[in-house]
Amino acid sequence: MSMAQASIAAPRKSKGWLKTDRLLAFVLIAPSVIAIAVFVYGFIGFTTFASFTKWDALLPDFSLVGWRNYEKLFDTTRFQIDLGNTVVFTILFLIACLMLGFMLAVLLDQRIRFEGLFRSVFLFPLAISYIVTGVVWRWLLNPGSVQLGSTGVNLLFEKVGLDFLKNGWYTDPNIGIKAVVIAATWQMSGYVMAMYLAGMRGISEDLREAARVDGATEVQVYRHIILPLLQPITLGAVIILGHMSLKIFDLVVSMTGPGPGFSSDVPAFFMWDTTFRGNNFAQGAGIATILLISVAVLIVPYLIYSTHTEAEV
Amino acid sequence: MTAQNPARQKSLASHLPRAIIYLILIAFAVFYLLPVYVLLITGMKGYTEVSLHSMWDLPRAFAFDSFAKAWFGSPAEGFRGLGDNFWNSIQLAIPATIFSAMLGSMNGYVLSKWKFKGSNTLFMLLLFGMFIPYQSILIPLVLLVQKMGLYGTIPGLIFVHTVYGIPITTLIFRNYYATVPSELIEAAGMDGAGILGIYWHIMFPLSLPGFVVVMIWQFQSVWNDFLFGVIITSRPAVQPITVALNNLAGSYIVEWNVQMAGSLLAALPTMLIFIFLGRYFMRGLLAGSLKG
Numbered sequence: 001m002s003m004a005q006a007s008i009a010a011p012r013k014s015k016g017w018l019k020t021d022r023l024l025a026f027v028l029i030a031p032s033v034i035a036i037a038v039f040v041y042g043f044i045g046f047t048t049f050a051s052f053t054k055w056d057a058l059l060p061d062f063s064l065v066g067w068r069n070y071e072k073l074f075d076t077t078r079f080q081i082d083l084g085n086t087v088v089f090t091i092l093f094l095i096a097c098l099m100l101g102f103m104l105a106v107l108l109d110q111r112i113r114f115e116g117l118f119r120s121v122f123l124f125p126l127a128i129s130y131i132v133t134g135v136v137w138r139w140l141l142n143p144g145s146v147q148l149g150s151t152g153v154n155l156l157f158e159k160v161g162l163d164f165l166k167n168g169w170y171t172d173p174n175i176g177i178k179a180v181v182i183a184a185t186w187q188m189s190g191y192v193m194a195m196y197l198a199g200m201r202g203i204s205e206d207l208r209e210a211a212r213v214d215g216a217t218e219v220q221v222y223r224h225i226i227l228p229l230l231q232p233i234t235l236g237a238v239i240i241l242g243h244m245s246l247k248i249f250d251l252v253v254s255m256t257g258p259g260p261g262f263s264s265d266v267p268a269f270f271m272w273d274t275t276f277r278g279n280n281f282a283q284g285a286g287i288a289t290i291l292l293i294s295v296a297v298l299i300v301p302y303l304i305y306s307t308h309t310e311a312e313v
Numbered sequence: 314m315t316a317q318n319p320a321r322q323k324s325l326a327s328h329l330p331r332a333i334i335y336l337i338l339i340a341f342a343v344f345y346l347l348p349v350y351v352l353l354i355t356g357m358k359g360y361t362e363v364s365l366h367s368m369w370d371l372p373r374a375f376a377f378d379s380f381a382k383a384w385f386g387s388p389a390e391g392f393r394g395l396g397d398n399f400w401n402s403i404q405l406a407i408p409a410t411i412f413s414a415m416l417g418s419m420n421g422y423v424l425s426k427w428k429f430k431g432s433n434t435l436f437m438l439l440l441f442g443m444f445i446p447y448q449s450i451l452i453p454l455v456l457l458v459q460k461m462g463l464y465g466t467i468p469g470l471i472f473v474h475t476v477y478g479i480p481i482t483t484l485i486f487r488n489y490y491a492t493v494p495s496e497l498i499e500a501a502g503m504d505g506a507g508i509l510g511i512y513w514h515i516m517f518p519l520s521l522p523g524f525v526v527v528m529i530w531q532f533q534s535v536w537n538d539f540l541f542g543v544i545i546t547s548r549p550a551v552q553p554i555t556v557a558l559n560n561l562a563g564s565y566i567v568e569w570n571v572q573m574a575g576s577l578l579a580a581l582p583t584m585l586i587f588i589f590l591g592r593y594f595m596r597g598l599l600a601g602s603l604k605g
Contacts, residue, residue, distance in 0.1 A: 021508040025427040040442040043450035127587035128580040129537035131555040136348040247446040250539040292449040
């Protein structure tokens with residue numbers, strides 16, 4: 001790429017066009033750069049500022065109160081539950097998606113008939129909205145009631161004689177957020193499968209053959225050769241899924257809401273509730289800022305790492 | 314006969330795991346298709362046939378009451394149909410897709426072929442906008458959109474989606490243009506074409522596959538969005554379909570068969586794209602994972 005740049009630059013410089021083109025390059029990207037500067041960085045600045053103010057009603061009040069909003073927030077039971085839910089959700093969601101995604105990719109990598117069909121079936125949930133997923137899974141994981149009897153998967157379990165699997169799902173405070181993990185995994189595991197499968201197809205057959213000649217079984221080939229080679233993909237998937245799980249919102253709105261005892265509540269939902277229903281803008285801004293920091297801790301090193309490695313290539 | 318035995322045994326040994334592989338794959342396919350099954354059979358059941366106890370049973374006769382009710386609503390029961398909201402989403406997603414694709418194309422062109430000092434850093438700063446939790450910009454966003462007089466309007470939503478679509482469209486186009494050979498650009502540069510001429514005569518005509526990927530990606534993310542829709546539009550008449558579907562599902566008067574039919578309507582456009590343009594959908598997906 002630098003070669004090309006040099007060769008473009010050379011004739012241009014001599015003709016004296018460089019300046020105009022350079023200027024035009026900036027003009028082309030200026031609208032986007034300004035928009036992102038204002039709508040991302042400016043707005044983040046505003047939100048962070050608002051989180052240190054007294055703005056707890058509809059009308060703005062920008063008098064500063066220091067860390068008070070944050071102190072209050074961390075003292076709130078609901079927020080403590082939300083943080084716990086986020087941790088549980090992230091861990092379970094990551095494990096489920098990575099394991100399921102890798103397993104499905106391995107299976108599809110076995111020269112399967114109808115591979116394209118299976119792949120499409122595992123992938124299609126990605127095409128639909130979290131709202132639709134939530135509405136559907138709300139019914140599937142609806143435990144029913146004593147008067148009406150079982151519904152959804154509980155009814156299915158009843159019909160095939162697996163009554164012991166029947167559950168309160170998201171109406172059970174002990175399950176709560178884990179029910180949301182089921183729906184989220186249904187939606188996102190195909191993505192991980194696609195990433196892994198694309199990665200596996202990029203690994204040369206010679207490498208596998210060499211391992212087989214050395215007496216490695218198929219399982220060992222995947223475990224000791226392919227999985228380590230796919231490490232960048234695992235990292236990418238962890239980053240993508242991880243930042244999604246920190247931000248998860250739509251699915252909670254449409255599937256469960258905060259649930260009994262906030263058992264399926266998450267910070268993003270709490271932020272929305274506090275700010276746009278409760279008009280406590282300062283506290284909402286505080287939650288938003290904490291969310292942003294948690295995402296940034298994950299994303300910024302990755303962005304620096306990936307643009308850095310790219311520059312070296 | 315005996316001579317065939319070892320061969321048969323071998324083929325059995327290698328066939329048995331394959332049978333297991335297929336069984337596992339089919340089991341998972343059933344798991345992934347379960348919600349679709351419920352959506353489809355329920356949507357096609359007649360009003361009288363819908364009951365919780367038969368929710369897994371196939372319809373006895375085809376009827377489309379639920380779809381009609383989900384689309385047109387039921388003034389008697391006091392709820393709006395999703396038909397208008399479906400058109401709102403169309404009116405929203407198409408322009409938002411086109412605008413953000415155009416901006417992404419120009420950015421991708423400059424950031425891949427006209428690199429300048431600091432352009433990689435600038436690109437990274439743009440990309441960060443893709444990952445931020447939108448909660449961290451919602452409060453000032455609502456204030457600004459109100460100030461601009463765009464609050465509660467579809468143009469307001471188009472504007473917001475265009476702005477927050479810039480990072481991902483830039484990323485996909487930048488990766489796409491990186492595959493266009495630089496010799497082409499050099500040659501055009503020799504012929505005296507400037508930055509705009511090269512874009513217009515070389516890059517843009519070559520961009521079609523890139524545009525398809527980006528537009529499919531953007532269309533589905535705008536269509537499936539809920540957060541901006543619910544924050545920017547409070548009036549049911551201008552809400553996109555995801556917001557309307559959520560309201561419909563949240564109201565207790567509505568039967569669940571209507572909710573299922575409504576869900577199917579809300580999922581239809583992106584599902585069709587997935588079915589007919591799945592290859593491009595996949596490419597956008599993998600590009601979104603930063604390593605396209």
